[in-house]
Amino acid sequence: MTTLAIRLQFPPNPEIDRLLSSCKAMVMEAVSWALENNKTATHTIVKALYPSFRERFPELHSRWVQKSARTAAAIVHAFRRRKRRGREKRDRPKIGEAWVYVDKSTFRWEWDGTHLTVRITIRPRAHPVVLRFRPHGKYRRLIEAWARGECDFGEPTISRTRLIIPLKFPDLPRYEPRAVCGIDSNERSLDGFESNGAAWTMDTSWAAMKCADHDRRIRRGTRGKQNPKAREKIIRKHSQRRRNRTREFWHGVACTLVWMAMRTGGALVLESLRGMKRRIARSMPRRLRQRLLNHWSIRTFHRILCHKAKVYGVPLLWIDPRGTSKACPVCGGNLRGQVELVCPGCGLKGNRHVLAAWNIARRGQAKLPIGGTGDPEKGMARFRKLQSPKWGQGVVGAPGRPLPVQVWSGQLAGWPPTA
Ligand SMILES: [Zn+2]
Numbered sequence: 001m002t003t004l005a006i007r008l009q010f011p012p013n014p015e016i017d018r019l020l021s022s023c024k025a026m027v028m029e030a031v032s033w034a035l036e037n038n039k040t041a042t043h044t045i046v047k048a049l050y051p052s053f054r055e056r057f058p059e060l061h062s063r064w065v066q067k068s069a070r071t072a073a074a075i076v077h078a079f080r081r082r083k084r085r086g087r088e089k090r091d092r093p094k095i096g097e098a099w100v101y102v103d104k105s106t107f108r109w110e111w112d113g114t115h116l117t118v119r120i121t122i123r124p125r126a127h128p129v130v131l132r133f134r135p136h137g138k139y140r141r142l143i144e145a146w147a148r149g150e151c152d153f154g155e156p157t158i159s160r161t162r163l164i165i166p167l168k169f170p171d172l173p174r175y176e177p178r179a180v181c182g183i184d185s186n187e188r189s190l191d192g193f194e195s196n197g198a199a200w201t202m203d204t205s206w207a208a209m210k211c212a213d214h215d216r217r218i219r220r221g222t223r224g225k226q227n228p229k230a231r232e233k234i235i236r237k238h239s240q241r242r243r244n245r246t247r248e249f250w251h252g253v254a255c256t257l258v259w260m261a262m263r264t265g266g267a268l269v270l271e272s273l274r275g276m277k278r279r280i281a282r283s284m285p286r287r288l289r290q291r292l293l294n295h296w297s298i299r300t301f302h303r304i305l306c307h308k309a310k311v312y313g314v315p316l317l318w319i320d321p322r323g324t325s326k327a328c329p330v331c332g333g334n335l336r337g338q339v340e341l342v343c344p345g346c347g348l349k350g351n352r353h354v355l356a357a358w359n360i361a362r363r364g365q366a367k368l369p370i371g372g373t374g375d376p377e378k379g380m381a382r383f384r385k386l387q388s389p390k391w392g393q394g395v396v397g398a399p400g401r402p403l404p405v406q407v408w409s410g411q412l413a414g415w416p417p418t419a
Helices: 014-037 042-056 062-084 137-147 205-222 228-264 276-282 286-295 298-312 352-366 376-387
Strands: 002-009 099-101 107-111 116-120 129-133 157-159 162-169 179-185 189-194 199-203 266-271 316-319 340-342 349-351 405-408
Touching: 002 137, 002 298, 014 042, 014 062, 014 099, 014 157, 042 062, 062 099, 107 137, 137 162, 137 376, 179 228, 179 298, 179 352, 189 228, 189 352, 199 352, 205 228, 205 286, 228 266, 228 298, 228 376, 266 298, 266 352, 298 316, 298 376, 316 352, 340 352, 349 352
Parallel strands: 179 266, 266 316
Antiparallel strands: 002 162, 099 157, 107 116, 116 129, 157 162, 179 189, 189 199, 199 405, 340 349
């Protein structure tokens, strides 16, 4: 199962506000109870707190009480996970904006081709709250897939102005790759090398530029402001926008790459960059390090690409990145130079990004998986349905508006490698 989520926004609604304030009270109490008693299973929390919650909120549909306990359990789980990984300094989770899971029995949705009508029952034997949406094209395709019965929907969540509905698609089996495409992730570009010897480069500096732009807005907006709450508000606003825009961008790039791989029946090969930022951080001047660490959203991109590849059944291989930019892909010698590299052994010349991508492709080729049962055509069919630019304009880099891909025309003699 892979999940794709629909995020819908609606104007604040008094009934939903009331519901959320009751749910928030329950969630906060359940979180404290779970932490104090060291019990985090949803049904344990429900069992302990259900009677008192029912008494205090008799007007609510009983499902909201259960789902508040479920929300609290999810919050505590996420908090403990962060704590284990050393990413949480607080000793109890911070509960900001109220949100709650919506039970499927209190949730009805209908699709008429342009409008999505959602009915949420808050109180039993009362009219449900009706929310109407006219979703963006990228979501309409997903909703139509649901209407066609190609996917199932998971537990929605609701907050004051946002409704998120996860759609669960069955996984397509991965196909057996006939080729590889090595992808070298650089700060301003992605460089690819395919088994047929074609090399390309894709300019992705837009993401870093937008990150820097939003950082500048944060600095300007908070300049001279002493009130920490006001500062935090500005920072939150711009960070959120920054995250959304870079994610959207990388989604488009990932779609393009997945589509390129399916067209040639290839596998994508990526460097495994786990812990890489930390390694870089040790060996870099401070200014450069800060820029790179804050504006290089490459792990986000890898995560998105990994997810997309899974949805469409495209094989994805991870390789160890050590030495990919130093060794000659033909003879294995040590490359010399800064931007244009030369191999003293065999005389191979080339751009450093292209040679790195070549090395990545080679390592991927060496570990091609055998025994895939899927079919690239099936992935392509799903891709056409979910990504076709029939509606809306599509994001930057999406197949409807692809990023310019420059095909590199350097010396690629020596491919395929004979050694
Ligand atoms: Zn060489």
